[in-house]
Amino acid sequence: MTSSVLPLADKSESDAPESPVVTHIKDYVARLRGGDTGAMPAVLGLVVLCTVFAIMRPRFLSAGNFANLFTQGAAVTVIAMGLIFVLVLGEIDLSAGFASGVCAAVLAVLLTEHGWPWYAGVLAALVVGAVIGLVLGVLVAKVGIPSFVVTLGAFLAFQGVSLLLVKGGTNVPVRDSTILAISNRNLAPIVGWLLAAATVGGYAALQLRRNRSRMRRGLSAEPIAITGIRVGTLAILVGLAVYVLNQERSRNVVISSLRGVPIVVPVLVVLLLIGTFVLRRTPYGLSLYAVGGNREAARRAGINVDRVRISAFVICSTMAAIGGIVAASRANSVDSNTGGSNVLLYAVGAAVIGGTSLFGGKGRVLDAVLGGAVVAVIDNGMGLMGYSAGVKYVVTGVVLLLAAGVDALSRRRAEAAGLR
Amino acid sequence: MALSPTPAPPPASDPVLELRGINKSFGAVHVLRDVDLSVYEGQVTALVGDNGAGKSTLVKCIGGIHTADSGEYFFDGAPVTVNSPRDASDLGVEIVYQDLALCDNLDIVQNMFLGRERRRGWVLDEDSMEQIAEETLAGLSVRTVTSIRQRVSSLSGGQRQTVAIAKAVLWNSKVVVLDEPTAALGVSQTAQVLELVRRLADNGLAVVLISHNMNDVFAVADRIAVLYLGRTAAQVSTSEITHSQIVELITSGQTEALGPGAGRNGVNR
Numbered sequence: 001m002t003s004s005v006l007p008l009a010d011k012s013e014s015d016a017p018e019s020p021v022v023t024h025i026k027d028y029v030a031r032l033r034g035g036d037t038g039a040m041p042a043v044l045g046l047v048v049l050c051t052v053f054a055i056m057r058p059r060f061l062s063a064g065n066f067a068n069l070f071t072q073g074a075a076v077t078v079i080a081m082g083l084i085f086v087l088v089l090g091e092i093d094l095s096a097g098f099a100s101g102v103c104a105a106v107l108a109v110l111l112t113e114h115g116w117p118w119y120a121g122v123l124a125a126l127v128v129g130a131v132i133g134l135v136l137g138v139l140v141a142k143v144g145i146p147s148f149v150v151t152l153g154a155f156l157a158f159q160g161v162s163l164l165l166v167k168g169g170t171n172v173p174v175r176d177s178t179i180l181a182i183s184n185r186n187l188a189p190i191v192g193w194l195l196a197a198a199t200v201g202g203y204a205a206l207q208l209r210r211n212r213s214r215m216r217r218g219l220s221a222e223p224i225a226i227t228g229i230r231v232g233t234l235a236i237l238v239g240l241a242v243y244v245l246n247q248e249r250s251r252n253v254v255i256s257s258l259r260g261v262p263i264v265v266p267v268l269v270v271l272l273l274i275g276t277f278v279l280r281r282t283p284y285g286l287s288l289y290a291v292g293g294n295r296e297a298a299r300r301a302g303i304n305v306d307r308v309r310i311s312a313f314v315i316c317s318t319m320a321a322i323g324g325i326v327a328a329s330r331a332n333s334v335d336s337n338t339g340g341s342n343v344l345l346y347a348v349g350a351a352v353i354g355g356t357s358l359f360g361g362k363g364r365v366l367d368a369v370l371g372g373a374v375v376a377v378i379d380n381g382m383g384l385m386g387y388s389a390g391v392k393y394v395v396t397g398v399v400l401l402l403a404a405g406v407d408a409l410s411r412r413r414a415e416a417a418g419l420r
Numbered sequence: 421m422a423l424s425p426t427p428a429p430p431p432a433s434d435p436v437l438e439l440r441g442i443n444k445s446f447g448a449v450h451v452l453r454d455v456d457l458s459v460y461e462g463q464v465t466a467l468v469g470d471n472g473a474g475k476s477t478l479v480k481c482i483g484g485i486h487t488a489d490s491g492e493y494f495f496d497g498a499p500v501t502v503n504s505p506r507d508a509s510d511l512g513v514e515i516v517y518q519d520l521a522l523c524d525n526l527d528i529v530q531n532m533f534l535g536r537e538r539r540r541g542w543v544l545d546e547d548s549m550e551q552i553a554e555e556t557l558a559g560l561s562v563r564t565v566t567s568i569r570q571r572v573s574s575l576s577g578g579q580r581q582t583v584a585i586a587k588a589v590l591w592n593s594k595v596v597v598l599d600e601p602t603a604a605l606g607v608s609q610t611a612q613v614l615e616l617v618r619r620l621a622d623n624g625l626a627v628v629l630i631s632h633n634m635n636d637v638f639a640v641a642d643r644i645a646v647l648y649l650g651r652t653a654a655q656v657s658t659s660e661i662t663h664s665q666i667v668e669l670i671t672s673g674q675t676e677a678l679g680p681g682a683g684r685n686g687v688n689r
Contacts, residue, residue: 217551220567281544283537286526290534293523300505300521301535361525 020223041406042354042370045399046377053381060384063247067262071183073376074264075100075327076343080350080368081275082319085312087351088279089292090360091140091147093313094344095132096320098158101339103129104324105165108172108334111179118178122325129321130314132158137310147313155344163336171335174328182267183330186260189246195266196242204231264326268369271322275365288312292360323347342393349400350375357407374399434497436461436626437482437513437595442491444477451477452488453650459595464617464627466637466658469647470670475630478647479597482628483515484508514588515597520580524573528565529553531572532587556590557582559623560616578609582616589620596620597628602636614640634663648673 032040053060079096086093093099103125110116110124132154139150166172174180187195207227214221242261250258279285290298291308299305320339327343328334352358353374354367378399382392435458444452452474459465469475480486484502493500495511502508508515522531529546532553538545553568562582565575572580581601588596598617602610618640621627631637637644638658646653646669653673654661668675 213547217547219547219550219554282542283539283544286530286534286537286544289525290523290530293525294521296519297521297523297534300517302506303535361523 021225024223024226039355039366039370041403042367042374045353045374046370049374049377049381053377053384057381057384060381062249063244064249064258065380065384066241066244067186067249069373069376069380070262070265070268071330072380073372074183074268075323075330076346076350076375077268077368077372078271078323078326079320079339079343079347080354080372081271081365082316082323083347083351084275084356084363084365084368085279085288085319086147086316087356087358088288088360088363089309089312090358091309091312092151092348092358093136093147093316094151095136095154095158096151096316096323096347097339097344098155098162099129099132099317099339100320100324100327100343101162101334101337102132102158102165102324103321104328104334104338105162105172105336107179107325108174108328109165111174111176112172118176121176121179125321125325126318129318129324132320133314133317134310136317137313140313141306141309159336159340162338162340166334166336169336171333173333174331179325179329180332181263181329182326183262183264184332185263186245186258187263187266189260192242192246192261195261195269196238199269200231200235200238203234207231264329267326271319272365272369279365284308284311289361292362342396345400346375346379346396347372349396349403352400352407353403355407357411358404359407359411371403433461435459435494436496438492438494438497439478439482439488440492440494442478442481442488442493444474444481444486444488451650452481454652455491455647455650456652456655457645458655459626459628460643461594461626462621462624463642464621464629464640466641466644467628467630467647468632468634468637468644468666468670469653472649473647473670474650475647476599479515479599479628479630482508482513482595482597484513509591509593512592512594513597514591514593514595516581516584516588516599516601518599518603520584522572522580522584525571527571528568528575528583531583532556532590534587536591552590553586556586560586560589560619562586562616564612576609577605578612581605581609581613585613585616585620589625593625595626595628597630599630600632601629602631602633610636634666637666638663646670 031038050060059065079100083093083096106128107121107125110121111118116124136147136150136154139145140147204227207222207230211221211224211227245261245265246259248257248259250256279288287298287303287308290301290303291305295305298308324339327338331338347368350371351363351368352371354364354369354371356363356367356371375396378396379392382395387395437457437459439455439457442452442455442457443450455474455478457465457467457478467475467478477486481488482502484505484507487503493502495513500507500511502511502513505515523534526534529550533549538549538552550568557565557568560582564579564582572583575583585596585598585601601613601617605613614636617627617629621640621642629637629641641658643655643657644661644666645655646666648669651673653669654675665675
């Protein structure tokens with residue numbers, strides 16, 4: 001190799017009058033203006049919504065309501081996390097909502113009517129979810145039916161299966177204490193703090209290790225100050241959340257104490273970490289983006305496109321099953337409408353609001369969490385303000401359209417700026 | 421009208437890739453008839469011919485997308501069979517198709533390693549890939565990209581071509597076939613890509629350049645192979661032929677100036 005270097009290296013080494021932090025921020029602003037908005041719209045929207053609701057209804061900021069937000073938004077967020085995998089391919093799964101309902105019904109029927117232990121019931125629900133995804137994926141990838149049609153058909157069919165499983169209009173109660181604990185119990189305050197410390201510490205360690213490894217190879221590493229800001233922000237957010245959640249939320253402390261991080265929060269965090277790892281760090285995740293970006297190029301690169309597409313549907317439906325379990329836990333029961341009505345639309349909305357593109361090729365699991373938070377805040381805040389379900393649906397629908405509009409516009413802008 | 425091909429005089433050594441008497445039909449359409457092609461290390465061999473002359477089919481036979489009906493494929497002097505793109509890349513033959521096959525939503529490094537990522541266990545080895553990609557681009561003296569973590573969608577046509585070419589040479593390839601690399605480019609980008617093509621050959625690679633543009637061909641090619649209606653009309657050294665003679669060969673399959681029987685029996689000099 002010759003001694004010639006890339007202009008990048010030239011720039012950062014020779015004529016580098018400004019500090020690396022400034023360069024980094026300038027890069028970020030340039031990306032934003034170029035239409036690569038990332039998490040920005042969702043975070044901004046979240047801040048605006050929270051501010052408005054906090055002013056209109058101070059109770060919105062109470063510890064009890066804060067905990068509610070997590071348990072209310074968890075099922076939709078988990079389903080949205082699964083949807084990301086399908087959306088990255090440029091496909092859609094309209095049946096994810098009722099798939100979660102079917103899996104929840106399987107769980108409830110096995111636990112309550114057949115007396116299965118919770119782990120066997122959960123396993124069965126997950127297997128049902130995976131099989132659903134396999135069938136959808138094969139119909140899309142091998143038979144060649146557009147995913148919109150396949151999952152629209154499945155949407156109707158699963159609604160029927162769900163009705164059959166819970167035998168018409170009845171509802172199947174869930175009494176297993178382990179399942180109920182997911183959405184109804186909290187971690188001991190000290191455990192919450194330990195997990196928070198582990199999260200922040202782990203994040204910091206990963207970032208530092210990555211920077212060190214890059215510097216050792218002579219690659220451009222992130223300035224330490226930026227890493228510090230990232231870790232610091234995470235520490236403040238996590239610390240604040242755990243502190244608030246560890247406050248007493250019970251109306252009457254004498255009868256029962258209600259404090260600590262809801263168990264569903266670490267469940268969400270673990271799913272977020274696993275999903276992010278798979279998408280960002282593994283060859284499989286890269287192949288998802290490649291197929292979503294240019295299927296022909298992926299095929300020529302030797303990627304088994306059919307298998308990648310099928311696997312994305314399997315992941316999506318399996319995540320829907322987890323979402324169904326969370327929903328069953330929260331409702332203490334499963335009926336024919338579990339996973340129905342607005343669940344799927346909220347989940348797709350969450351993914352898109354978070355920044356995942358409906359055009360494929362772009363999306364992160366974190367988007368589901370950010371978008372899920374926006375959806376949950378709208379739902380919760382408008383409920384507190386006494387608006388009817390009708391108004392809530394209209395507002396959520398408008399927000400979804402807004403997000404899709406931002407997606408389409410930023411895509412156009414990115415094309416014009418040559419970034420996307 | 422049998423062709424009696426004789427191998428072109430080897431400029432320096434034996435050809436690294438040699439096709440002899442390749443035939444390929446699609447149903448009733450006889451696309452390639454006894455085509456010969458020799459490609460040498462360190463040289464740019466231009467493959468020219470009018471639309472429908474069989475250039476693309478020949479390239480696909482080289483790249484293993486099509487299998488020839490008959491004929492011989494020699495690599496480093498040994499006969500080989502190439503039935504799939506994988507066979508071709510195992511030999512060290514890489515083809516850069518006109519549509520480039522890049523993923524717009526991925527960055528340069530990810531595109532260069534697509535499908536053949538380096539990994540540590542289950543995890544992508546991003547840093548080593550980035551390092552190798554940077555070295556490869558530097559080795560080609562590519563100075564036009566600002567960051568190799570840039571998404572490909574943000575690159576110009578010439579830069580994309582550069583990335584596609586860099587992707588092809590990343591794998592210790594010996595033969596690189598470029599299908600119309602300058603077709604969609606402006607003047608200065610064409611110049612950059614041609615410079616890169618020349619540099620590939622100077623680095624010791626055998627380069628096959630398919631082009632419609634005679635200026636490009638004469639600017640970088642050492643040898644020119646002309647296809648006419650599925651036959652090898654000529655394989656000559658660039659210095660021995662003129663612009664107008666090549667155009668004559670492309671349009672009529674023969675040229676008077678190269679002597680009697682030139683087009684009929686193929687010109688080999």
